[in-house]
Amino acid sequence: MLGYIDKIREISKRLLDEGRVDMIIGFRKGTIPMMNEPCFVKNSGELSTLVWDSNCGINLANYLTDRKEKIGIVAKGCDSRNIVTHIIENKIKREKLVIIGIPCKGMIDKRKVAGMFENGIDDITEEDNILRVKSRGVETSLKKSDLLQENCELCIHRNPVIYDELAGPLVEEQKDVDRYADVRRIEAMTAPEKWEYFKDLISPCIRCYACRNACPLCYCPTCFVDESRPQWCGKGQDEIDTRTFHFLRAYHCAGRCTDCGACERACPVGIKVRQFTSKLNKDCLDMFGWEAGLSPDQRPPLDTYKPADPGDFIK
Amino acid sequence: MEHMGVEPGRLSFSWISSAESTKFVEVVKDVTATVKALGPNNNFKKAAKVA
Ligand code: SF4
Ligand code: SF4
Numbered sequence: 001m002l003g004y005i006d007k008i009r010e011i012s013k014r015l016l017d018e019g020r021v022d023m024i025i026g027f028r029k030g031t032i033p034m035m036n037e038p039c040f041v042k043n044s045g046e047l048s049t050l051v052w053d054s055n056c057g058i059n060l061a062n063y064l065t066d067r068k069e070k071i072g073i074v075a076k077g078c079d080s081r082n083i084v085t086h087i088i089e090n091k092i093k094r095e096k097l098v099i100i101g102i103p104c105k106g107m108i109d110k111r112k113v114a115g116m117f118e119n120g121i122d123d124i125t126e127e128d129n130i131l132r133v134k135s136r137g138v139e140t141s142l143k144k145s146d147l148l149q150e151n152c153e154l155c156i157h158r159n160p161v162i163y164d165e166l167a168g169p170l171v172e173e174q175k176d177v178d179r180y181a182d183v184r185r186i187e188a189m190t191a192p193e194k195w196e197y198f199k200d201l202i203s204p205c206i207r208c209y210a211c212r213n214a215c216p217l218c219y220c221p222t223c224f225v226d227e228s229r230p231q232w233c234g235k236g237q238d239e240i241d242t243r244t245f246h247f248l249r250a251y252h253c254a255g256r257c258t259d260c261g262a263c264e265r266a267c268p269v270g271i272k273v274r275q276f277t278s279k280l281n282k283d284c285l286d287m288f289g290w291e292a293g294l295s296p297d298q299r300p301p302l303d304t305y306k307p308a309d310p311g312d313f314i315k
Numbered sequence: 316m317e318h319m320g321v322e323p324g325r326l327s328f329s330w331i332s333s334a335e336s337t338k339f340v341e342v343v344k345d346v347t348a349t350v351k352a353l354g355p356n357n358n359f360k361k362a363a364k365v366a
Pocket of ligand 1: 215216256
């Protein structure tokens, strides 16, 4: 994956110099290890700030909403699916975009890695499947494939679904992945057990809304949780208010979530917020054969009617 | 909703035309009975704030 960066810079330079785009949205190194941050590059002199490694888990589609410029955007498999969703939902025009596709091999789970080094991490470098972590002068080698984010472990769309340029050859997609083991585990619980499970899951939530802000789907000008007239949902850390927020956030993602994991990555207290959306993703697949963002020519199940749609729950 | 722990039966959906008054009555009776059987919804009750 590391080799991509030369190609990304080369393509970006061409696009900027030829005036085909006004800016490139990509990643630059973050201020601390494993935290690459989004950046907007507007002239080709700044292209050396762009980086690519396994710490680019943020979903860049989030930065496209309602933009009017011509944009070159670096897109992993999941980003590309969120770009498709943005196109379907009229949040960006396809003509405005030049998509630089990244065949992805997964992003590393910064919490898993950080949890292994109690002295903190000074630096981390990678080479193919090897991560070299420096902590207080001691270097440790780890296998990247053991340390992927959960959604990347379960990903079956690593290659971008839509692109104009490619930063490298397409990668082999993972097969026979059991994507919904967690969902089935919860499905097997009784109602009170489920209630308790989610109560425990969200009990550390501080209502910072990082999960919402990181998600490309959450682009409403005023989110329901921020409304004060009427106030749909209390703003403190009351258990019921927090639950209301999580229920509604999840439902707003129904049929749209690409399981990119940006929400989970962003949460400062490490709540597995995908536990909510995974169920909706599984239901969409089971009931409507739908996975979000695979093609700009297909309408999502929530805005189409098909005679075969399941309706047993309606009396 | 049931996946997140809301009891089955607490939430119902139906499709009733304005001409289907009998169906409306039936559904309302049905839903009321189911919800009564489940008892009060203590799950979604906010604890009273002590000032
Ligand atoms: S809900 Fe989370 S996993 Fe789904 S699209 Fe939004 S950020 Fe990605
Ligand atoms: S990012 Fe985490 S703590 Fe913040 S609102 Fe979301 S779940 Fe709660």
